[in-house]
Amino acid sequence: MKHYAGLDVSQQTTSICIVDEDGRMVAERKAVTCPQAIATAIEPFHVARAGLETEPLSVWLWNGLNAARVPVICMDARHANAALSMMPAKTDRNDAAGLAQIVRTGWCKRVHVKSAPSHEARALLAARSQLVQIRCDLENEIRGVLRTFGIIFGKRIGGFSKRAEEIVAGELDASPTIRIVLEALMKARVDILAQVAILDGKVRSLSRGNGIVRHLMTVPGVGAITALGFVATIDDPARFRRSASAGAYLGLTPKIYASGETMKVGRISRRGDDFLRRSLYEAANALLTRVARPSALKAWGLRIAKRGGFKRAKVAVARKLAVVLHAMWTTGEELRWSTSTS
Structure with missing residues (x-):
């Protein structure tokens, strides 16, 4: 038995x-x-x-x-x-x-358990993302502290560190306490930047050593972080019988409620990996606003932007990018720049 x-x-x-x-x-x-x-x-x-x-x-x-x-x-x-x-x-x-x-x-949904290399790559990207967020929080804290005392950080040629040095040298003579606070926050920021640089080097190293990641990086707007995150999150492309399922898996398709005569289409589900979803959204933004070379994918996104706005277009292009990346991984083909992808 x-x-x-x-x-x-x-x-x-x-x-x-x-x-x-x-x-x-x-x-x-x-x-x-x-x-x-x-x-x-x-x-x-x-x-x-x-x-x-x-x-x-x-x-x-x-x-x-x-x-x-x-x-x-x-x-x-x-x-x-x-x-x-x-x-x-x-x-x-x-x-x-x-x-x-x-x-x-058997009344259960089996979950795919990712391989050890995928978990290592995801841990690397998650740690880098956390450190970048800490850096942003430190910069916002510095701006907030200075604004309390009437000092507007603003923008200067030379970047954030150059402007902070100018303030410490010239605008904090009357407040030694705030000078100490600012110097401590700036030192923490420098340390965080050093650690981010180390993790960036590791991301580049893993990307160079992975042929699939290099292949996916040929898609416009997709860099090392997005491509490595996609490979680490999907892990095994055979999990999906259709490439279109990749968009739904990452929470980039709308929720649907249908019962009797009622049919409602809502916002995207936002299920799945939040980091990869945000990375694809940023890649879509780069494709629509920064990539100069024309492509069918960009033209499709711009048509959506004209009808419904850029935010909706970026979400749609992010979903399409997930589909395209999965199809390229499965078939080994290059991106078809001129063929319609709608």
């Missing part, structure tokens, strides 16, 4: 429930949250399938359990939660039992 296991994971321990193919509970276990301990706990039952939800530890556990030859699947937490919410009492034990029933019936 087949057995199925539900794994409710927490940081310290994992609740395990084993059920048979008729749904009857066979055993319950508690194990330390680590792949080896979980595999040992369920090994006597020779489970046909084990399941856990997506959460911060799921990648580590999934890879470890697969290495231990445990047939494990990773389930979409939203789908699992929809089923588990029907239980009158939420406990780790009940959640494990509910997950076991979900695994047994």
Whole structure:
């Protein structure tokens, strides 16, 4: 008789429930949250399938359990939660039992677990994005502090650092305290810029060493960050039978509500990876406003901008870029500059 296991994971321990193919509970276990301990706990039952939800530890556990030859699947937490919410009492034990029933019936959406290189690239891009945001926050803090004392930062030839040096040298003589504050913020900004430069070098190095990333960078508006982020997020292009699904996966298609005679089309869903969605939006902006070479994709976007405005056009072009990048990755073809892409 087949057995199925539900794994409710927490940081310290994992609740395990084993059920048979008729749904009857066979055993319950508690194990330390680590792949080896979980595999040992369920090994006597020779489970046909084990399941856990997506959460911060799921990648580590999934890879470890697969290495231990445990047939494990990773389930979409939203789908699992929809089923588990029907239980009158939420406990780790009940959640494990509910997950076991979900695994047994197959009523779940399997989540693709990305490869280790993809997770490394995503961690690199996320860290760089965070540091860039910190730099922007520091610059805004400097401007805000100075504005309180009537000093307008403005713009000067030479950039942000040059203007800050001018202020420290000439406009803060009457306030030694603010001089110390400004110098501390500027030093923090310089340190952040140094770390961003290190991560930028690593991004360029990874991009040069990846033929797929270099191929995608031939698309106008798409740079190393966007191309590397796309490859790291999609991981396996065979996940999508149609390239058009890539846009929906990244939350760039509109929500639709249809019931009876009612049909409503809303804003984009914004599901999926937020970083890649923003990167594609920036790439679309570069294509529409900075790339001089004409292309069918740019012409299509400009027609949308004329009808509905540039913001809507950028979203549409971002979705189209996701489709184009996936198709180029799958087929190995170059971008068709003159062929209509509408």
